[in-house]
């Protein structure tokens with residue numbers, strides 16, 4: 001069963017947009033904010049990209 005990870009809103013209030021790129025015969029993906037355009041690194045798995053996005057949201061909230 002797939003474990004759905006909920007995406008947190010960006011620290012600027014924007015939303016994460018999933019971007020797929022086809023490279024090396026597979027799809028990589030990352031998330032980008034639709035407002036401030038901050039983006040995660042590129043990940044092989046959507047899960048990894050989601051985690052990276054949420055980690056960043058957590059970090060910035062703590063720093064506030």
Ligand SMILES: [Zn+2]
Pocket residue numbers: 010011012013014015033034035036037038
């Ligand atoms: Zn943003």
